[in-house]
Amino acid sequence: MTEAIPFDLPGDDLFGLDNLPYGVFTTSGAPDLHRIGVRFGSHVLDAGAAAEAMGSAHAELLKAPTLNPLMAAGRPTWQAVRADLQNWLGDPGHRATVGGHLVPLADVTLHLPFEVADYVDFYASEHHATNVGKIFRPDGDPLTPNWKHLPIGYHGRSGTVVVSGTPVVRPLGQRKPKDAPAPSFGPSQRLDIEAEVGFVVGTPSAMTTRVGRQDFREHVFGVCLLNDWSARDLQAWEYVPLGPFLGKSFATSVSAWITPLEALEQARTEPPARDVPPLPYLDDSGEKDGLDIRITVTLNGEQVSEPPFSAMYWTAAQQLAHMTVNGASLRTGDLFASGTVSGPEPDQLGCLLELTAGKGPFLSDGDEVVLTAWAPGPNGTRIGLGEVSGTIAAAPAE
Amino acid sequence: MTEAIPFDLPGDDLFGLDNLPYGVFTTSGAPDLHRIGVRFGSHVLDAGAAAEAMGSAHAELLKAPTLNPLMAAGRPTWQAVRADLQNWLGDPGHRATVGGHLVPLADVTLHLPFEVADYVDFYASEHHATNVGKIFRPDGDPLTPNWKHLPIGYHGRSGTVVVSGTPVVRPLGQRKPKDAPAPSFGPSQRLDIEAEVGFVVGTPSAMTTRVGRQDFREHVFGVCLLNDWSARDLQAWEYVPLGPFLGKSFATSVSAWITPLEALEQARTEPPARDVPPLPYLDDSGEKDGLDIRITVTLNGEQVSEPPFSAMYWTAAQQLAHMTVNGASLRTGDLFASGTVSGPEPDQLGCLLELTAGKGPFLSDGDEVVLTAWAPGPNGTRIGLGEVSGTIAAAPAE
Numbered sequence: 102m103t104e105a106i107p108f109d110l111p112g113d114d115l116f117g118l119d120n121l122p123y124g125v126f127t128t129s130g131a132p133d134l135h136r137i138g139v140r141f142g143s144h145v146l147d148a149g150a151a152a153e154a155m156g157s158a159h160a161e162l163l164k165a166p167t168l169n170p171l172m173a174a175g176r177p178t179w180q181a182v183r184a185d186l187q188n189w190l191g192d193p194g195h196r197a198t199v200g201g202h203l204v205p206l207a208d209v210t211l212h213l214p215f216e217v218a219d220y221v222d223f224y225a226s227e228h229h230a231t232n233v234g235k236i237f238r239p240d241g242d243p244l245t246p247n248w249k250h251l252p253i254g255y256h257g258r259s260g261t262v263v264v265s266g267t268p269v270v271r272p273l274g275q276r277k278p279k280d281a282p283a284p285s286f287g288p289s290q291r292l293d294i295e296a297e298v299g300f301v302v303g304t305p306s307a308m309t310t311r312v313g314r315q316d317f318r319e320h321v322f323g324v325c326l327l328n329d330w331s332a333r334d335l336q337a338w339e340y341v342p343l344g345p346f347l348g349k350s351f352a353t354s355v356s357a358w359i360t361p362l363e364a365l366e367q368a369r370t371e372p373p374a375r376d377v378p379p380l381p382y383l384d385d386s387g388e389k390d391g392l393d394i395r396i397t398v399t400l401n402g403e404q405v406s407e408p409p410f411s412a413m414y415w416t417a418a419q420q421l422a423h424m425t426v427n428g429a430s431l432r433t434g435d436l437f438a439s440g441t442v443s444g445p446e447p448d449q450l451g452c453l454l455e456l457t458a459g460k461g462p463f464l465s466d467g468d469e470v471v472l473t474a475w476a477p478g479p480n481g482t483r484i485g486l487g488e489v490s491g492t493i494a495a496a497p498a499e
Numbered sequence: 500m501t502e503a504i505p506f507d508l509p510g511d512d513l514f515g516l517d518n519l520p521y522g523v524f525t526t527s528g529a530p531d532l533h534r535i536g537v538r539f540g541s542h543v544l545d546a547g548a549a550a551e552a553m554g555s556a557h558a559e560l561l562k563a564p565t566l567n568p569l570m571a572a573g574r575p576t577w578q579a580v581r582a583d584l585q586n587w588l589g590d591p592g593h594r595a596t597v598g599g600h601l602v603p604l605a606d607v608t609l610h611l612p613f614e615v616a617d618y619v620d621f622y623a624s625e626h627h628a629t630n631v632g633k634i635f636r637p638d639g640d641p642l643t644p645n646w647k648h649l650p651i652g653y654h655g656r657s658g659t660v661v662v663s664g665t666p667v668v669r670p671l672g673q674r675k676p677k678d679a680p681a682p683s684f685g686p687s688q689r690l691d692i693e694a695e696v697g698f699v700v701g702t703p704s705a706m707t708t709r710v711g712r713q714d715f716r717e718h719v720f721g722v723c724l725l726n727d728w729s730a731r732d733l734q735a736w737e738y739v740p741l742g743p744f745l746g747k748s749f750a751t752s753v754s755a756w757i758t759p760l761e762a763l764e765q766a767r768t769e770p771p772a773r774d775v776p777p778l779p780y781l782d783d784s785g786e787k788d789g790l791d792i793r794i795t796v797t798l799n800g801e802q803v804s805e806p807p808f809s810a811m812y813w814t815a816a817q818q819l820a821h822m823t824v825n826g827a828s829l830r831t832g833d834l835f836a837s838g839t840v841s842g843p844e845p846d847q848l849g850c851l852l853e854l855t856a857g858k859g860p861f862l863s864d865g866d867e868v869v870l871t872a873w874a875p876g877p878n879g880t881r882i883g884l885g886e887v888s889g890t891i892a893a894a895p896a897e
Contacts (some may be wrong), residue, residue, distance in 0.1 A: 219658050224741060237740070245739050250682050251673055255741040256654035256748070260617050260830045261706060270707040272825035275649055275778065284648050284777050306749070308659060309668040309895065341643050342635070343622060344655040347825040351652070373690065380514070380673065380684050425668035427733065427745040428895070432658045487761020497707065497826070 115485025123270035134165035172303035196274035196379035211357035220432035225415035229443035249377035252415035258350035288496035289332035296451035299327035302435035317418035358487025368476035408442035513883025522609040527670035533564035542739035570701035590804035616832035623813035629843035634857040647775035650813035656748035674732035686894035697725035700833035715816035739822035756885025766874035806840035
């Protein structure tokens with residue numbers, strides 16, 4: 102079996118030794134046995150079985166049915182496990198042992214890799230917030246007065262976070278066009294995407310304590326791609342004054358692969374200059390807290406946009422500091438997303454609302470949306486993020 | 500031991516045989532053993548131990564460390580367990596057996612009785628929404644145009660839902676008075692309460708399905724009192740356009756006792772007349788979907804308000820139907836709260852913002868707030884809801 106495994110991946114493979122994202126998989130032979138997998142090229146390493154075979158002290162964590170125990174174990178453990186994996190897959194001397202635990206990607210089913218605790222969605226792209234503000238509030242300033250003082254965010258629905266590939270059923274709900282006298286009920290007619298990057302909390306924190314911006318790497322385990330499906334008509338009618346609710350809560354898709362933050366060290370970059378000085382707890386002057394992640398959005402196989410994550414005004418480290426500055430705790434499995442990633446250019450917008458200037462067309466039944474992304478890795482390599490895909494299914498009967 | 504137990508409670512006891520709320524407790528002798536307790540007068544029945552002693556088929560569910568397995572078991576099981584409990588505690592023939600499993604309330608520590616899945620907070624009192632709208636948006640209509648068409652709600656932070664008695668640490672955050680040029684950072688100076696009723700989901704539902712208003716009793720296990728602590732200054736600065744976030748997420752207190760919905764049958768009442776006809780999925784004409792729960796708010800032992808839950812415009816059944824109409828799933832442990840309960844009278848307002856017309860005083864360090872409530876039970880009895888209390892602790896260092 103090991104003969105068939107391309108241990109020496111081509112240098113441009115997006116899932117080489119410098120990446121090694123984590124997921125959870127089953128095989129058709131054992132459909133109920135959820136196992137932690139590590140993506141390596143076009144194979145998946147059964148991490149628990151490999152750890153056991155290698156006599157690893159971390160075998161128990163890696164034999165869990167979700168990533169949560171590993172995520173809860175903290176950064177020193179994440180680093181030790183990652184070093185082990187790179188050794189096992191990189192050292193030719195281990196191939197005979199680990200080769201038997203590599204499964205072709207095509208032979209596995211991927212699952213939601215962690216149990217989501219709280220889900221928070223931010224609104225951190227100045228370009229997106231400006232574009233949307235113009236569409237939703239044409240009579241006011243596009244950016245609200247607070248926007249450059251704090252990373253605006255809100256809680257979303259954890260229970261409807263689904264893994265890439267899950268069909269997205271068009272939601273029913275109330276819509277009221279501006280000139281209609283009353284709302285009507287029916288399928289959303291303005292179903293949209295939001296291309297985002299999600300951050301997954303590993304190390305928890307206690308209530309009444311704060312997690313500073315500088316402790317970001319102690320708490321955040323990894324990164325996923327995220328599509329925050331949005332029913333714009335439901336959202337527009339419901340969101341004043343308490344924010345988005347049903348326009349978002351029907352489904353949020355995440356990639357099956359969680360890229361360790363360690364794999365994105367080379368992608369660190371300074372965020373854009375802030376024209377309003379942030380308060381001290383958000384001040385990151387001179388820090389490379391941004392991430393150079395390049396997203397591609399495809400609709401039915403056609404590329405529609407390339408949102409640059411490096412253009413985000415607020416960083417994930419600032420978001421973490423803000424989210425806990427009031428003493429709110431973190432739990433293992435907390436997921437916080439960037440908000441729609443939009444750049445300054447017309448081909449860098451992260452949702453159809455912006456790409457079509459609010460006019461549509463929006464998503465039709467049967468449409469498939471795929472987000473992919475990569476970031477610079479060491480020595481000119483590229484680190485691929487897991488894709489997040491979804492196909493729109495027709496609304497249920499009213 | 501049984502001699503000391505007043506099995507024959509006075510008729511006006513708020514926690515008699517027609518109530519029997521569920522909680523989770525430990526004793527000093529076994530501080531790590533979380534056990535399901537049922538409140539009976541001023542005692543707590545160790546439900547798992549009693550069920551085992553009685554040879555109950557439900558002993559396994561009742562020996563769990565949280566209510567979640569029982570809640571997930573569904574309404575027929577809830578009814579069977581409740582009938583058993585009423586029999587065990589009500590039939591003198593069982594006293595010798597169950598008496599040994601009754602612990603004085605004073606000897607137990609109560610814990611958060613269930614694992615919170617998603618937490619949603621509504622905004623269902625017309626009086627509250629009108630009063631707050633006038634304070635937060637003095638230049639606009641107090642009620643937004645959508646208010647009478649749908650029960651407005653938003654997701655809150657599940658991870659900071661705490662049990663009654665947990666100290667509430669004053670949150671730090673950004674505040675910007677209207678006339679200040681920029682926000683400042685520091686302890687909230689407008690810390691408030693919100694007296695609410697919470698509903699706890701037992702039976703889950705699948706994504707892409709809807710739970711109709713009429714299926715409310717199949718899915719909702721029980722009711723708690725809830726204090727949605729609110730930092731009004733943080734909230735006012737942050738909430739446009741995506742809703743409340745840090746102004747609420749530092750702590751939400753719930754009562755240690757979950758009153759079974761079955762215990763509130765006599766409290767069912769028709770909600771107030773709606774002056775805007777709701778869409779069919781929200782239409783409850785002629786249905787007694789309201790609940791006559793009478794809340795008392797005390798501040799440092801002094802009664803400050805008596806909010807009447809029967810005055811709520813939107814019912815919990817409508818909220819459940821709305822929350823799932825877009826295909827969002829329900830999970831066991833989902834908690835949804837009514838929003839602040841305020842009646843039409845000045846002594847019926849559910850938060851200090853309303854009670855002081857926005858001017859304060861708000862909460863000082865050391866202040867203790869206690870919410871209690873009762874509802875009519877059978878034969879003139881009263882059903883007590885568990886109290887929810889909290890004392891304000893000073894903010895941490897900046």
